[in-house]
Amino acid sequence: MAARSHPTARQVRLGTELRKLREAAGLKAREVAAFLNSTSAQMSQVEAGIAAVSAERIRRLAAHYACTNEALIDALADMAGDRKRGWWDDYRGVLPQVNLDVAEAEHHATFLREVVITHVPGLLQTPDYARAVFRYMRPELPESELAPRVEHRMRRRAVIEGDSATPYETIVHEFALRIRVADRQASLNQLRWILDQIEQGHATVRVIPTDQDGFAGADASMMYMGGPLPPLDTGLRDAPTGTLFIDAEAQLERLRTLFLKVEKASLEPTASRDFIRRLTKEL
Numbered sequence: 001m002a003a004r005s006h007p008t009a010r011q012v013r014l015g016t017e018l019r020k021l022r023e024a025a026g027l028k029a030r031e032v033a034a035f036l037n038s039t040s041a042q043m044s045q046v047e048a049g050i051a052a053v054s055a056e057r058i059r060r061l062a063a064h065y066a067c068t069n070e071a072l073i074d075a076l077a078d079m080a081g082d083r084k085r086g087w088w089d090d091y092r093g094v095l096p097q098v099n100l101d102v103a104e105a106e107h108h109a110t111f112l113r114e115v116v117i118t119h120v121p122g123l124l125q126t127p128d129y130a131r132a133v134f135r136y137m138r139p140e141l142p143e144s145e146l147a148p149r150v151e152h153r154m155r156r157r158a159v160i161e162g163d164s165a166t167p168y169e170t171i172v173h174e175f176a177l178r179i180r181v182a183d184r185q186a187s188l189n190q191l192r193w194i195l196d197q198i199e200q201g202h203a204t205v206r207v208i209p210t211d212q213d214g215f216a217g218a219d220a221s222m223m224y225m226g227g228p229l230p231p232l233d234t235g236l237r238d239a240p241t242g243t244l245f246i247d248a249e250a251q252l253e254r255l256r257t258l259f260l261k262v263e264k265a266s267l268e269p270t271a272s273r274d275f276i277r278r279l280t281k282e283l
Contacts, residue, residue, distance in 0.1 A: 009101035009245050010108070012049035013234070014079045016247060017072075018061065019047040025065035035064055055081040075228040087155060094148050098243050103152070105234055105245075106159045106166070109225035114170040115262050117221050120177065120190060121170045122153055123160055124197055124205075129190045130154070132182035160202045169204040171259075171266050177207065177279055184283055191280045198273050206266035207275045215265040217258070224255050 007015075022032055029043040036043075036057075045051035055077035062073045088103035106112060106123075114121050120129060130153045134146055141149075160168040177194075180187045197203045208215055223236040235246035235255040246252060267275060 006097060007049035008097070008104060010079065010104055011052075013232075013245070013247055014053070014076060015047045015049035017076055017232070018053070018058070021062065021065045021067050022047070025067075027065070032061070032064070036061075053080055071229050072231060075232055078228070087158075088152070091148060091152050095152055099149075099152055101245070102236065102243065103156050105225055105236070106156060108227075109159075109166055109234075110228060111226040112160070112166055112168040113224040113259055114168075115217075115220050115222050115259060116170060116176055117173045117218055118176055118179070119181070120194070121172065123157055123168065124170070124194050124203060125153060126186070126190050126193050127154055128182055128186040132186065136181065160197075161200075165202060167204075168202065169206070171206045171208060171262050173208045174210045174275075174279075177276065188280060188283045191276055191283070195273065195276055195280070198269075198276075204269050205272050205276070206263065206269060207272040208262070208266045209275070212265050215262075217262050217265070220258055220262050222255055222258065224252075224259060 022029070029047070030040045033040045033043045042051060046053050058077050058080050059073060062076075067073060086104055086107060088100040088107075091100060112123075114123070119133060122130070125133070127150055130150045131146065134141065134149045159166050177191065194203075194205060198205055221238065225234045225236070227233045231249070233247075233252050235252055237244050237246065237255075246255065266272070
């Protein structure tokens with residue numbers, strides 16, 4: 001079991017799922033360590049994502065835990081065996097780890113659902129829009145650090161484009177579409193880009209108008225990523241301390257419910273497209 005100094009969110013998630021299986025079996029880490037002729041410390045490292053674990057060992061553990069969910073076992077084995085370098089690794093040591101984790105999570109998602117209240121969704125941002133956001137939020141960044149952030153955000157868009165694109169649905173508040181993070185031309189280009197993504201089928205966009213009654217979800221921003229099966233879904237929410245990766249079933253259910261609630265307050269996709277078209281004429 002090779003040790004890692006900085007496990008990714010995906011590696012941590014694999015360890016978390018293995019811990020859940022062990023606890024469901026009513027076994028302690030030291031008992032499993034003895035079964036594997038290992039140590040409790042090594043088991044803790046595996047379940048923390050710090051130590052690597054092979055697909056073969058995952059299947060052995062699953063059998064020891066009497067886990068009969070073959071789909072889950074296969075999915076966890078795939079997570080362990082998928083160690084190929086992704087494009088996001090180009091930014092390792094350049095951007096914060098969470099940026100890489102988000103890109104990797106999007107890459108492996110089976111579907112993406114997002115709610116955004118104050119900004120245009122990152123996957124739909126133009127370079128000018130993204131640059132304005134990063135510059136305003138982090139005015140101390142020199143160009144050498146600003147440029148890779150913008151570039152990374154643009155490369156994330158690949159997940160919703162191309163023949164193997166991931167289905168992406170986003171709900172955006174009218175405020176986010178109207179706020180000029182840069183200038184008028186940048187805002188106009190941004191709205192046109194969103195329309196282009198809609199027309200090309202890269203995104204399903206719903207808009208919440210400012211005059212919508214009964215919408216109290218100002219803090220509803222979140223991303224929901226489908227896993228290979230529902231127990232492996234992932235939620236993302238921003239917090240004062242940074243981006244939170246959510247994997248507990250009760251919290252995932254809350255996010256699913258939240259998305260449906262916000263969806264009810266939004267316009268249908270066709271009406272939303274027409275709404276954005278009207279906004280471009282008002283600029």
